[in-house]
Amino acid sequence: MAHPKVLLVDDEKEFREVLSERLSRRGLEVDSAESGPTALAMAEKKAYDAVILDLAMPEMDGLEVLQRLLAKNPNHQVIVLTGQATVEKGVKAVKMGAVDFLEKPAEIEPLVKKVEEAHARMLALFEENLDKKITDITRKRGW
């Protein structure tokens, strides 16, 4: 089974490095971006099973990144990371289409579980789309 592909977006370099390493040790394939614009450019070029997105970033706020990711592809599975006492921002992100949110400092196991759930959803979507395509083709050919 393919390793889940994750894009980690956070402006804190040390946080990105250590979390990337921990996620990799758990079998995830991790790319990281230090800003919203970089993340958007990377998501254009590669299909990710999940995006882990910090909400408080310079240059482009996390909610704007979320909005733009989902505008390009509503199926993006985005898990947002909020600061302490900013749960309302996490709720807002979920209402905008994020699949879930976690408060920093976030524990690794719940985060990995959410990524694996996102990966399973992406696989199910892929299979559903494949089924539709096959059905279309067979119907057109009268099989």
Added chain:
Amino acid sequence: MSGSSRDNWFERYRADSEIQFFGTITASVSHELNNVISILNQTGGLLEDLLYGAQQGQEITSENLERIASKIAAQTDRGISIIRRLNSFAHTVDEPIMEFDLGELLGNLMALCGRFAALRGIELTDNTGGGRITVKNSPIGVQQVVFLLIRDILGTGQKGDTVSYSIEEGESGTVIVFRLANGREPELPNLESTISHSEEIGATIEVIVNQEQKSVRINLPKQYIPGRE
């Protein structure tokens, strides 16, 4: 502080926002500290991961341990620095008027404002040159004026702008000077020059805005200037 006029922008802000000022600064500091703790949390977790790996027969290298120890040390230093700045800030309300090192107060406040500037991609540049500069005024009043000004400048500023600050000492008092710079024509917020006096504590803070020179001067006179009705 009682003001010369409640209609000018400075008095309007000051009357409503002293508590807000403290709230904004402490919220920003708590966010920074949470980032430090998040990194320490994950770094500790990485150590646990390596220990678990060792129990499964994987080698722990000295390079890995050194790397982790270095991360922990760096974040601990960062956390201590943040807490020191917050503590200094908290103690600026100990006395309504006092002698203090303006350079240190300004440096501390600019470090606390640094996150707001970074979020907008604007650089705050210290041109004070270091060294102790003693003034007698209201520390919280001076901080609040500077913070309100920085907040407004950041509000109209754009990514790539530079805001530099310096201190000029003269016979009559000390002046903090803020200048905007960039390749493009930067905009100062639409502020008027104003002056605030406090008879109760005997302090004056004067703000002089020069739109042509793109500068704002905060004048801290040595002598208290009585307010005019």
